[in-house]
Amino acid sequence: MRFDKVIRYGTVVTASDTFKSDVGIKEGRIAALAGALTEADEIIDATGLYVMPGGIDSHVHLDQPSGEGIVMADDFESGTRSAAIGGNSTVLTFCMQEKGQSLREALRLYHAKAEGRCHIDVSFHLVVTDPTPEVLGQELPALVADGYTSIKVFMTYDGLRLRDDEILATLDAARRTGALVMVHCENEDAIRYLIGRHEAEGQVEPRYHAATRPIAAEREATHRALSLAEIVDTPVVIVHVSNRQAMEEIRRARQRGQKIAGETCPQYLMLTSEDLDADALEGAKYVCSPPPRDKESQSACWEGIEQGVFDLFSSDHCPFRFDDPAGKLNEKGRRHFRWIPNGIPGVATRLPILFSEGVMKGRIDLNRFVAVTSTNHAKLYGLYPRKGTIAIGADADIALWDPDMQITLTNEMLRHGADYTPYEGLAVRGWPVRVMVRGTTVAKDGHLCDSRRGGSYLHRTLSSLTRNAGNGNRNRG
Ligand code: URP
Ligand code: ZN
Ligand code: ZN
Ligand code: ZN
Numbered sequence: 001m002r003f004d005k006v007i008r009y010g011t012v013v014t015a016s017d018t019f020k021s022d023v024g025i026k027e028g029r030i031a032a033l034a035g036a037l038t039e040a041d042e043i044i045d046a047t048g049l050y051v052m053p054g055g056i057d058s059h060v061h062l063d064q065p066s067g068e069g070i071v072m073a074d075d076f077e078s079g080t081r082s083a084a085i086g087g088n089s090t091v092l093t094f095c096m097q098e099k100g101q102s103l104r105e106a107l108r109l110y111h112a113k114a115e116g117r118c119h120i121d122v123s124f125h126l127v128v129t130d131p132t133p134e135v136l137g138q139e140l141p142a143l144v145a146d147g148y149t150s151i152k153v154f155m156t157y158d159g160l161r162l163r164d165d166e167i168l169a170t171l172d173a174a175r176r177t178g179a180l181v182m183v184h185c186e187n188e189d190a191i192r193y194l195i196g197r198h199e200a201e202g203q204v205e206p207r208y209h210a211a212t213r214p215i216a217a218e219r220e221a222t223h224r225a226l227s228l229a230e231i232v233d234t235p236v237v238i239v240h241v242s243n244r245q246a247m248e249e250i251r252r253a254r255q256r257g258q259k260i261a262g263e264t265c266p267q268y269l270m271l272t273s274e275d276l277d278a279d280a281l282e283g284a285k286y287v288c289s290p291p292p293r294d295k296e297s298q299s300a301c302w303e304g305i306e307q308g309v310f311d312l313f314s315s316d317h318c319p320f321r322f323d324d325p326a327g328k329l330n331e332k333g334r335r336h337f338r339w340i341p342n343g344i345p346g347v348a349t350r351l352p353i354l355f356s357e358g359v360m361k362g363r364i365d366l367n368r369f370v371a372v373t374s375t376n377h378a379k380l381y382g383l384y385p386r387k388g389t390i391a392i393g394a395d396a397d398i399a400l401w402d403p404d405m406q407i408t409l410t411n412e413m414l415r416h417g418a419d420y421t422p423y424e425g426l427a428v429r430g431w432p433v434r435v436m437v438r439g440t441t442v443a444k445d446g447h448l449c450d451s452r453r454g455g456s457y458l459h460r461t462l463s464s465l466t467r468n469a470g471n472g473n474r475n476r477g
Helices: 076-085 103-114 133-145 164-177 188-200 207-211 215-231 244-255 273-277 282-286 295-307 350-359 366-380
Strands: 003-008 011-013 018-020 022-026 029-034 040-045 050-053 055-060 088-096 121-127 150-154 180-184 236-238 260-264 398-408 427-437 440-444
Touching: 011 366, 050 366, 055 076, 055 350, 055 366, 076 088, 076 427, 076 440, 088 103, 088 398, 088 427, 103 121, 103 133, 133 164, 150 164, 164 180, 164 215, 180 215, 188 207, 188 215, 207 273, 215 236, 215 244, 236 244, 244 260, 244 295, 260 295, 273 282, 295 366, 350 366, 350 398, 350 427
Parallel strands: 003 040, 011 050, 055 088, 088 121, 121 150, 150 180, 180 236, 236 260
Antiparallel strands: 003 022, 011 018, 022 029, 050 398, 398 427, 427 440
């Protein structure tokens, strides 16, 4: 067979195997894995490189309304550009339902935001903020059938949070349709109470963001979310877990037989609440929820990645400019942390950080790296085996990694819309020197090299976690 492209002399890494093989690509798909493929229009020399499935980041916020006068720093163009430079070939972003809005109407708006602007493939999770009988009973089943197979619910944030009975109704509807539910677990009432108490003491600087969202507020909400999921027998993903106690809740619920996926993020490995203590308003750069914790929590999150409590390592990229009245330091945010938009940029740094700190420092092996950054995302969110692996018939979504490349991270090189990175000056070993999406090289040596914005919208099948739910087999697959 003659191929469009052949990647030669590389080491292929999947979630389960590591082997020397050439990779033949034809019409955007992987067409051969064999010893010596030579017939091709283009030969890519991957000597000394790892040939991995492109990163799939299943937790990315782009172009979301985030409060009056606040503008998210990335739209679908800049966000997917930055993602590609950081080794990703697919991102799953959020389609946020406004109160009173139908999910269809929300989807129409988000498709318009993304259409023709994406450099890599994208798909949307539905954020349910108004779970009416119409939304849960009519819309959701039709949308799941159309390939919108995951939703997110919030237990915190005014205007987004659902009450427990609303969460139960949403979980119940998800069980009937096979949708996978992601849950943001923090106790809103506790947080609001603590904000009031600190406010009364005049404690309104960014550092008090962390103090008002303590570990117990996350642990309690995690326990409650898992209990609600158990009550209606529905699988859930506990997203952005920041500490050991929340992690232990996941472990225990699994031991009881519940189907659960767990996610953690780079900020919980690399940052602590001390970063929020930075001089004056600098701390605003690190305001995200749950907040970064302490060294012990970092160790716990590493353990969770190593031992399999966490299936997913995602960025929770949610970028706002720092020195900008439409960003972190907006008029009200300068005066009180509660008005600082929550979230930090990280779609480009997720993979290099885990590769460098995890693989190169011997904490995890290459296969685990691929599992938690790509394969598990594809399986849990209904993209597997088209995405998330190097196999014949899969999309040729490939990242070539140079394990010897040493890079010092700077904001400029990340090509996102934010004016800072929390990881400025961090030295990493290993870099994705080429990223392909369906056989087209999108990023190379840190530059975007295909300006056609050829990313596609991905309709998804049911999650590996929900597909077999309700058949009595409640063990983890
Ligand atoms: O602070 C964060 N994580 N902002 C993004 C929204 C969310 O809760 O995931
Ligand atoms: Zn969240
Ligand atoms: Zn508990
Ligand atoms: Zn998020």
